[in-house]
Amino acid sequence: MSSPNKHTSSRLASTDTLHVVWCFGGIIGSLVLYGVLQERIMQSPFDGEPFTHSLALVLANRLVACAVALSLSLYHGHPLAPQAPLTSFAAVSLSNVAATFCQYEALRHVSFAAQTLGKCAKMLPVMLWGRVMLGKRYAARDAARAAAVTLGCAAFVGANRAGAVSPAAAGLSSAATNHASTPWGLTLMAAYLTVDGFTSTFQARLFALHAPTLPNQVLYVAATSALLALAGLVAKGELRPALAFFAAHPRALGAAALLALAATAGQLFITHAIRRHGALLVAAAMTTRQFLSILLSGLLFGHSFSAQQYAAACVVFGGYACVSDLGGGSEAKGWKGGVNVEGFLS
Numbered sequence: 001m002s003s004p005n006k007h008t009s010s011r012l013a014s015t016d017t018l019h020v021v022w023c024f025g026g027i028i029g030s031l032v033l034y035g036v037l038q039e040r041i042m043q044s045p046f047d048g049e050p051f052t053h054s055l056a057l058v059l060a061n062r063l064v065a066c067a068v069a070l071s072l073s074l075y076h077g078h079p080l081a082p083q084a085p086l087t088s089f090a091a092v093s094l095s096n097v098a099a100t101f102c103q104y105e106a107l108r109h110v111s112f113a114a115q116t117l118g119k120c121a122k123m124l125p126v127m128l129w130g131r132v133m134l135g136k137r138y139a140a141r142d143a144a145r146a147a148a149v150t151l152g153c154a155a156f157v158g159a160n161r162a163g164a165v166s167p168a169a170a171g172l173s174s175a176a177t178n179h180a181s182t183p184w185g186l187t188l189m190a191a192y193l194t195v196d197g198f199t200s201t202f203q204a205r206l207f208a209l210h211a212p213t214l215p216n217q218v219l220y221v222a223a224t225s226a227l228l229a230l231a232g233l234v235a236k237g238e239l240r241p242a243l244a245f246f247a248a249h250p251r252a253l254g255a256a257a258l259l260a261l262a263a264t265a266g267q268l269f270i271t272h273a274i275r276r277h278g279a280l281l282v283a284a285a286m287t288t289r290q291f292l293s294i295l296l297s298g299l300l301f302g303h304s305f306s307a308q309q310y311a312a313a314c315v316v317f318g319g320y321a322c323v324s325d326l327g328g329g330s331e332a333k334g335w336k337g338g339v340n341v342e343g344f345l346s
């Protein structure tokens with residue numbers, strides 16, 4: 001007969017498994033919707049007039065995130081004062097904005113396909129930053145899982161036939177192009193991956209050190225990003241033209257509002273997952289997103305997949321399937337300022 005302790009721990013493990021599935025679903029769902037809406041606004045003109053002020057969308061996204069985070073704080077009766085040093089929130093915001101800048105800039109110098117492929121490597125910098133910033137040591141089992149997900153996704157995405165999926169279907173920005181990759185573009189992609197890994201690991205560290213509530217972190221990070229976006233818009237003289245565009249095209253305003261809601265959902269799911277399960281799980285979810293977007297698009301639009309892609313898909317799912325003990329491998333929960341030996345999904 002199994003002991004009550006065993007029952008309790010297996011119930012906890014299955015609750016955590018469900019929570020991981022919830023976080024994966026939330027991150028992937030909101031970011032795919034975000035990509036499609038972004039594509040709609042940036043690629044299709046409104047009444048014949050194209051919208052060109054992408055920074056205005058960033059501002060709108062972050063303002064809506066602030067409003068939602070503020071409402072959540074008020075609803076739950078959380079204190080509104082910053083629960084961590086403002087410099088820490090600013091560091092998250094700055095590195096997040098820098099990652100966004102690098103990936104947009106990289107698209108001018110690498111193909112969309114190359115960028116999608118490069119994004120499959122998100123887990124590697126997160127593991128390196130975890131070692132440097134959190135003193136984490138990853139067991140060989142976890143490194144093997146990360147390798148399976150990364151290599152499986154890369155093999156699947158790399159084998160994708162050109163044109164079989166659009167940037168929108170992949171949930172990515174419309175700036176996608178098909179030119180050859182240059183060394184500068186690859187440098188920008190490396191910078192994007194490095195800074196992106198820093199952002200989420202720093203967020204995990206922030207949760208571990210100061211334990212801010214979820215809305216508190218989202219509020220102050222989004223507010224800093226909103227200020228940065230506003231400064232950029234003013235400096236480029238784009239604030240008035242962007243507002244005039246929305247006034248003249250209410251459909252664009254509606255699409256931007258939906259986009260901001262999707263972006264806010266993405267921010268909340270990402271930050272919540274980092275807080276509960278750690279940065280590596282989020283990197284795994286975002287890597288899987290590249291793969292699932294292409295898989296879903298192929299299934300929806302009847303594209304066939306090669307034998308290599310089926311094999312790669314098995315490797316990815318195998319990477320998850322061998323996870324037998326999901327238990328919330330959270331940097332935030334487990335980190336005590338020193339060495340932390342925890343699995344990314346265990």
Ligand SMILES: Nc1ncnc2c1ncn2[C@@H]1O[C@H](COP(=O)(O)OS(=O)(=O)O)[C@@H](OP(=O)(O)O)[C@H]1O
Nearest residue numbers: 031061096100119199200263266267270271286289
């Ligand atoms: N750690 C963390 N915290 C908060 N927000 C984050 C984080 N990582 C990614 N993001 C935001 O998610 C949006 C998609 O990012 P990516 O393009 O890097 O993701 S993906 O790999 O293509 O899925 C993108 O939104 P925008 O900046 O509005 O485009 C990212 O800023």
